[in-house]
Amino acid sequence: MSNSITLPSPAKLNLFLHITGRRPDGYHELQTLFQFLDYSDELTFTLTPGQRGIHLADSIPGVPDDDNLIIRAARALADLSSKDLPGVTIHLKKRIPMGGGLGGGSSNAATTLVGLNHLWQLGLSEDELASTGLALGADVPVFVRGHAAIGEGVGEILTAANPPEDWFLVLKPDCEINTGKIFSEQGLTRDTPKMKIRPAFEGDASRYRNDCEDVVCELYPEVKKSLRWLSQFGPARLTGTGACIFGRFPTESAARIIWESKPSGITGFVAKGVNISPLHTKLVELK
Template sequence: MTTTLTLPSPAKLNLFLHIVGRRPDGYHELETLFQFLDYGDDITLTLTSERPGIRLESPIPGVSDDDNLIVKAARALARKTPDELPGVSISINKRLPMGGGLGGGSSNAATTLLGLNYLWKLGLGLDELADIGLTLGADVPVFVHGHAAFGEGVGEKLTPAFPPEDWFLILKPACNINTGKIFSAQGLTRDTPKMTIAPAFEGDASRYRNDCEDVVNKLYPEVKQSMEWLTQFGPARLTGTGACIFGRFPTESAARIIWESKPSGITGFVAKGVNISPLHQKLTELE
């Protein structure tokens, strides 16, 4: 019987992000293209004899356990069964920056859901796990399903997609973005015309954009400066509401050459875009 499991919790990019409307409840209607990166956090789940017991061994500074999506995901999954479950100790090797637009918290929640579904032998399907994930955050379902996707609604309506698996240079400017501040900004574009799915993957990708970029660049000069620097080497784009920006390259070596010349004070990494999540690749190996 498996009692401990270490799983990847990958980053995602929004290859584009269009805001196509606003719902009566205040949420924004989006169209976006999600792709995973072969880079992220690692989460280790270890069953314990504590009943009940969900213990986070590596708390995130400034985030209480009750607000941590890892703990919330584990508790939400435990509520799905009347059976008495083993306790679990959870530790995380954190690589992804918080507030970067890379989906780190949502990815952590999805990895916890899939990992504990396996360890606790609950047998829940991906749709059931994604429904639980949606109660935790709009980006959690794409990580649960584990396939690059065209996202609609608040990002939860997913259609599998197959964008090119290129290399990316991701930069994290020295600032943290307040997502609520971006989505409430008066200057935010909220009326980009909707597209059908097929045109989203045809023709010149530069036609697409991130509708949050103008507002973020105006409010956060660190992002604007990084964007201007990276744009020297090709199109640069914000992911989510930022603060991370990315440039696409055909090879790893091309991305690393630019990485070596980045300005001081900016962190980041080079990673490959992948259409099947590393989390799902790992779980497939366990079958």
């Protein structure tokens, strides 16, 4: 078996995000629809038998290694094993915008769990990896399981779904959003009626929305301005608590035409929605 493996760590969109209640512990009850994008960070794991420990070759500015979800995921996995594990060096090629609501950190953690389970030959089940991931963040399990899903609870109770695999234009307004601040805002909608969950989600009806959007737009005018611009070309929506917004298009060329006309000062990308995570597609190829 090779001592090195390179795996994608994909972005996700919340195609809708409804807040249905607030729990006594302060966390919010959600209903959301996760879909992956064929737009990914890349993680390379290389075993270093002569060197102990877990090492991140590419530190993220402003994020101490001990706080990085990649290192935390690798250590959590190592703690589950009674084996004398070889060291590992992890290289990260970052593409997903940070702080955008695209799940980059959670995805990195999931790819680390899945990748090192494979490389260290631990033989842990998907359920065990998802449970380990949940301790790192509510969005980690959907990336571990690798299928588009409706999420409930804090996002960790998953029901597989198959939304249309359309093309998306994703824009990142020039601001950083504090998720905790959004969820603590008085004006946040917290009583959206729960929907009945079906095995497959059909369409994207107008009654679905992101309950965080109004509060985010009020606090962050850059998001409001970008949403207003993108909404000229069809429904546009916030993902997670933002700052990224997205519009859905039937073809890549339709999305790219709008991308070419975007206002200056906004970054982003065009990507396809996929119901099977690129991480899991790659793992199948390796088997």
